[in-house]
Amino acid sequence: MKKRVCLLCCVVGLLLPTTAHGETVQVSQNDLPQVLWVEDYRDLYITQPSSVKEFCDLWEQWWKTGKTAELGYGERDYKVTLYENEILTATAKKNYLVYERQNKIAVEYLSKDLETGKLIRTKEVVSVSPETMEQIVQMLEGMYETYYLYDTFDMMRGVDLAKINELGMVLNEDVYVFQNAFIDADGTLQVSLEDWNTIFATQYGEMKNLIYQNGAIKNNVLPTNIPNQNINGKIFVPVRDAVNHFGHFSMEWDKQMRKAVVIEKAIFEKQQERWERIEEVRESEKI
Structure with missing residues (x-):
């Protein structure tokens, strides 16, 4: 499921819509x-x-x-x-x-x-x-x-490339393809708990694990307000709600790649500072 690609998100004011709502790009293999x-x-x-x-x-x-x-x-x-x-x-x-x-x-x-x-x-x-x-x-x-x-x-x-447009997630420096995910009628990206835990475990161990217990989603043993739905015995959660629960991540939606782009806010801020310096240098070169 995982593809190592050394990827960091750098957006600097040119972001596509910040949710998966209205995601309509369907590209045949x-x-x-x-x-x-x-x-x-x-x-x-x-x-x-x-x-x-x-x-x-x-x-x-x-x-x-x-x-x-x-x-x-x-x-x-x-x-x-x-x-x-x-x-x-x-x-x-x-x-x-x-x-x-x-x-x-x-x-x-x-x-x-x-x-x-x-x-x-x-x-x-x-x-x-x-x-x-x-x-x-x-x-x-x-x-x-x-x-x-x-x-x-x-x-x-x-x-x-046959899988490049499948629903997935970019997490810091890696890109993943979901095994069980879908975009619901409201345009919300839903992912199975298995996918969520498998992806985040590669970088954070069990720290970001989500579990389903008595109809609710917990972060390990701590309760959360993350909604969920049971589809044929498999539990799905909205990716954005799950990301926002942890507080120190930002998320954007790449409609071309059909990927949720998730990055630690500290890394994101460093990238913004880097971009500002690059733009200043480029502007000075034009003078």
């Missing part, structure tokens, strides 16, 4: 051949193939307008990684690199040496007009305003 990762000091995961196709189609147009060039000094400003579902795991095949300040874009092809297993990178570069670069940056920035943001970690490594 057959519609998940690839995943797009956009990075600009932050990662962005897009699981809708239409978005992937739109970006790639536009990239081909941008590439054709460019002229063969070489890169100068300086780091790239954006990196877009295209993943493909290979043997049910996400494998990076290609990086699209954007050097905004140089008006250059590059394609970096990724492969492995069959004998040594080492990663092989080959790169092609073209220069584009300032007008084209402006279009590229506008599209990337537009993506940031539409999709959920994560901190700079490689979420897709080893993740089964």
Whole structure:
């Protein structure tokens, strides 16, 4: 059930709705051949193939307008990684690199040496007009305003894309797929006690365990106000109510990944401070 992905939530004012209410994204497993990762000091995961196709189609147009060039000094400003579902795991095949300040874009092809297993990178570069670069940056920035943001970690490594849109939870640095969960008629994400205890036990032992006793939910032996429902003998609790019970977590809803994003508030605050410093540096560089 668990997939280790080194993930931290970083939201900085661009959060999607804070509940699962109105969750309508239903993506067929057959519609998940690839995943797009956009990075600009932050990662962005897009699981809708239409978005992937739109970006790639536009990239081909941008590439054709460019002229063969070489890169100068300086780091790239954006990196877009295209993943493909290979043997049910996400494998990076290609990086699209954007050097905004140089008006250059590059394609970096990724492969492995069959004998040594080492990663092989080959790169092609073209220069584009300032007008084209402006279009590229506008599209990337537009993506940031539409999709959920994560901190700079490689979420897709080893993740089964066939399950990437199944209901689940991101807890601090890990992503999980629920075995028993559903969104009810009110738009509330409900999860079984077994799933809750299994997930939280990986990071907190029994400290966050919830049990069902005499029709009520208890935190180990302490009573709680968490509601519950019994469905065919299995007890379900609303994820947000359970998260809020412990007080030191924050929760958001990633409608694209269909995941409850749960993070300790102390970690969240540190990430906010980090983001503020990064934005200050970036603004100063523009002056």
